[in-house]
Amino acid sequence: MNRRKFLSRTVLLTGALTLNPFDLFGKKYDERLNFKGKKAKNIIFMISDGMSNGTLSMANLYSKNILGKETHWMNLYLENKVSRALMDTASASSIVTDSAAASSSFGSGFRVNNGSLNVGINGEHYLPIWQKFKKKGKKAGCVTTVTITHATPAGFCINSAKRSAEPDIAEMYGEFGFDFMMGGGDEFFNPEKRTDKKDVYAAYQKRGYQILKNRSDLKNIDKNKPVLGVFNTGALPYTIDRNNTPNLQHMPTLAEMAKAAIEHMKDNKEGFVLQIEAGKVDWAAHANDVSALLHDQLAFDEAIKVAMAFAEKDKNTLVIITTDHGNANPGTxxxxxxxxxxxxxxxxxxxxxxxxxxxxxxxxxxxxxxxxxxxxxxxxxxxxxxxxxxxxxxxxxxxxxxxxxxxxxxxxxxxxxxxxxxxxWISMDHSSDYVELAIYGPGSEFLQPFVKNTDLHYLMLKAAEVENNF
Structure with a gap:
């Protein structure tokens, strides 16, 4: 290289290093530093289930090329608003996890065998994290586009040796008094569809729950009652089918459920914890279904917008945005x-x-x-x-x-x-690749560049200043 050019470039670099670091890292970097030492009153944990890195990339490409804008997730990177890491998603029994073990890693802080929900390899029952926060006075809830009794929401809430025990899980949520639960799964609550003919809806109503069955019900939620919203038998429809089929539009979007949950729980004195899951991103990957995949990932992105709008205004909310594992590794x-x-x-x-x-x-x-x-x-x-x-x-x-x-x-x-x-696509099933993780708000300073899925359990407790002595 020409020596004069080399020296010139060295001077430019040296000059750059003497600048205010906020100028180098972006105007939002100082905002991130302001969270240091603050306690997270609220936590919103967002999971695009089965989202390989290719899914995230293609959703942003589609959004830019077709919709003319970056996704909200990618904007968090471009504006340097979040701490970012790669995450290892393995379970106790395999380098390739299923959703039950993956959610249990977040929920319990331990890796369990695939198929288990917060039950250890020797039968240990680990107290799920949403129960820990309930004991500290926080409200707790989950919203999802699959059955509310599915593996990912269940992993934050209950213990079960088998993820398939959805009829039992439906009853457990009410017994533990979770405050806001929404998704599909009418067959696990409805006496006409359960094999034991048990009326689980009636049991919830006796506990004071408001039961929601329709998108329009979200407009009339009683803040003084816990909420159970079940909008379909099985999972909710894929976003692209819902958008193009009028008789499916009585069911809410993920963003609408997320907003309703935040509104319902935000005034609690001790704060709230909320899981938001785009469960059908995973189902679309299992089916190698690109239109289902991209539109449900973009629907998840709209939920990110809702969560971030609240967190940026609130200043006391930790937002975690990630997936539980890759699936099918799609790409262009x-x-x-x-x-x-x-x-x-x-x-x-x-x-x-x-x-x-x-x-x-x-x-x-x-x-x-x-x-x-x-x-x-x-x-x-x-x-x-x-x-x-x-x-x-x-x-x-x-x-x-x-x-x-x-x-x-x-x-x-x-x-x-x-x-x-x-x-x-490389397959029709889960993969072991490391996945994206983005964190905003108080507690984000604890994130390391490379983490295990179990680390997030302890990060949430530390951010909320809750001792792990249950």
């Missing part, structure tokens, strides 16, 4: 038309779940091609349409996907879509 693939192909996802009218559920064995090849063209705006070859049809005629059966109860040809269809949208 190099090619001359990669940008154009990826942007074509904006033309998709529905999820692959909706599209494939509405194909039938009596369709002919042209009808299959027409249905795909109508919903994805792409043209497929006859042999591709025939292969999809083979699944409905029993000729092909080997389809995976954890929540693929109808054995729909998710993998085969995503391979066809890949030629048109340049999005690939």
């Amino acid at each position: 693939i190099y090619g001359a038309d990669a940008t154009k192909n990826f942007n074509s996802i904006a033309h998709y009218k529905c999820t692959n779940e909706y599209l494939l559920n509405n194909l039938h064995a009596d369709f002919n090849i042209q009808q299959v091609k027409d249905w795909i063209a109508e919903n994805n705006q792409i043209s497929v070859y006859d042999d591709e349409a025939k292969r999809i049809l083979n699944f409905y005629n029993g000729i092909e059966k080997d389809e995976e996907g954890l929540y693929n109860y109808k054995k729909l040809p998710y993998r085969a269809f995503s391979e066809i879509q890949k030629k048109h949208n340049s999005v690939g």
Whole structure:
């Protein structure tokens, strides 16, 4: 290198290092320093379940290219508002966790075997963190786009040897007196759908709970009563299907549930703790369903907006934004038309779940091609349409996907879509890759650049100045 140029660059760098560090790191850095030594009165823990780094990246690409704006999550990085780390998500039994063990790591501070909820490898019952905060007078709640009894909310709240014990978990929430619980799962509360015919809704009402069944009910919440909101049998619909189907719009969005929860609990003298989960991001990854994935990730991003708006105004709220594990590791693939192909996802009218559920064995090849063209705006070859049809005629059966109860040809269809949208997947299941973690507010100064999932349990206790002596 030319010596004069080298010296010139050295002088520029030296000059930069003499600047106020706030000028180097961004105007929000001084705000972050102001949280040092402050106690977190409230905690909002946000989980985009099954969000690989590729999901986060593609959602931001879609938002920029199609919607003309950065995502709220990415803006937190661009404006240097948050502390940021990578997180190891392993469980006690595997380098690849399931959601129960992952949530239990946050909930108990210990790694447990996959499938367990805060029950140790030798049967130990660890007190879940939302119960710890309840004992200190805080209100506690969870909102999710899957069943409220599912693994991720349950991992913050209860103990169970089996994550599948959702009928029991439905009863436990009321017994422990959690203050605000919302999601799907009517089949675990409704006596007409439970195998034991027990009316769990009635049990909640006897405990003073307000029961919500419709999006419009969010406008009339009684702040003096704990809330149970159950809006669907099974999970709530995917965002893109909900947005494009009028008869699904009686169910609330994740952002609407998050806002209602914060409004309900924010005036409690001792504060509140709230988990917000985008559970169907994980389900979409299991299905290799790109339109479901991106739109539910963007719906989670709207919930980030709600949480951050409250936290920035409140100044006493710790916001943790992360995932519990990766899933299927989707990503965009190099090619001359990669940008154009990826942007074509904006033309998709529905999820692959909706599209494939509405194909039938009596369709002919042209009808299959027409249905795909109508919903994805792409043209497929006859042999591709025939292969999809083979699944409905029993000729092909080997389809995976954890929540693929109808054995729909998710993998085969995503391979066809890949030629048109340049999005690939490594599998239809969880992965062990390290995941993104962003923290804002009092306690964020405790975050190290690389953490284990269990570390967040103790970070929350430390930030709220709660002794771990339960």
